[in-house]
Amino acid sequence: MRIQAPRGTEDVVPATASRWQEIESAYHRIASLYGYREIRTPVFEDVQLFKRTAGETSDIVDKEMYEFQDKGGRDIALKPEGTAPAMRAVLEHNLCPTGTHLRLWYCTACYRYGRPGAGRLRELHQLGAELLGSSSADADAEVIELAIRFFESLGIQGAPVRINSIGRQECRTQFREVILEQAKSFLLDTDEVTRAKIEKNPLGMLDSKDPKQKEALVGLPSILNFLEDDSKARFDQLQLLLTEAAVPYVVSPETVRGLDYYTETVFEYEHPALPGLSVFGGGRYDNLVSQLGGQATPCVGFGIGMERLLAVLEAIDHEAKTPQPVAFIVQASAGAAEVARKIAREGRAKGLPISLDLDRRSLKSQMRQADGSGATFALIIGDDELAEQKVSVKNLKSSEQQMIAIDSVVEFLCENS
């Protein structure tokens, strides 16, 4: 049997690769405008990095992580997310000394052992940003605005960011009790797996799609009612800032996140083209750095799912510019090959993408290739042209044809491309 790409992985073939490039460069450009600089971290890390930070109640770490021992007996995990490794690197290189700010972006592969499906992969790529050193709502607003401006630059709009605040630890502890109390009768009546899951992470019930769970929570007060004053104030301020920035948002008290390190502000973004799947999600994680042994550093960040973003772009019919040659050189006689190669070399040296026939096929075939390549011009070189030291230049869009001296062809292409 032929070997296939492992389950849940995708090759980025040339047709898709041009979209990737487009997206990555757009992201890089916008992140730079906001003062973010790139960081790259290893594909694998010490397992403990994730267990200690995103840990415990999170399925991503608990049951979806690719873990193995290397030949030296070290416990290794392929990174399931980008934030913890970035913070590990920040501490390792002391990139954010106490009292300073640090803005980082990255594009990284992540690995999660779940069941693959539409928009769900085992190897996925995330575009991320992290802002370290500020606990202000301004920082929250900045990263959200960055992501939304990025989407807009790709032509994606029309869906609001869902924002919420899950408060600090004490607030969440209190709210968990309220949920468990409210869900008491539901829990008695449900299966073991669901019950264990909810008891482990009651907040997870909030964004459940199960109608029975939804029904069980009817009348539950919003988590926003449990916020302490400063959390509440910050969340209000965030809304003002997003309004000012013209970032469409909606307050969504059901929005919770699947990684344990989040506190206070959380957000996610779902596009109608991919219902039920978030394209972008993140939040504040003020305790992560200290959990890793650094000075307490307030941080906020997000991840954008590259493959999901591509799916959205495809759904909204966003055409990627596929690179096309300016000219295709048609060799209509045996003696043309050398001249053809010379013109191709000169043109490429001037930065013009040029293609030519490799197989000495018929003139008709070469003209077809020229057409199929998307080139604007066919440069036809045959005995007649060689005799006059000229090239027939046919514009394939307009069908106009003219003779141009071999020495001036490249110049002509430069002016007309």
Added chain:
RNA sequence: GCGGGUGUAGCUCAGGGGUUAGAGCGUCUGACUGUGACUCAGAAGGCCGUGGGUUCAAGACCCAUCAUCCGCCCCA
């Protein structure tokens, strides 16, 4: 990890026990021996996902397996 659908030509798909497996699109060749896209003619291209089973006979039926899609779980 759970439930369901689908795997036949490069792509989209037809064929649902009985000769040599089909179509459209695409590809290649040709239709005045120097001109693409349109038209016409022809050709190439298939371990019918893989392994086992039932049968005189399997692309078709059964089992398994792998992949993929749709839900769930989870999230990007």
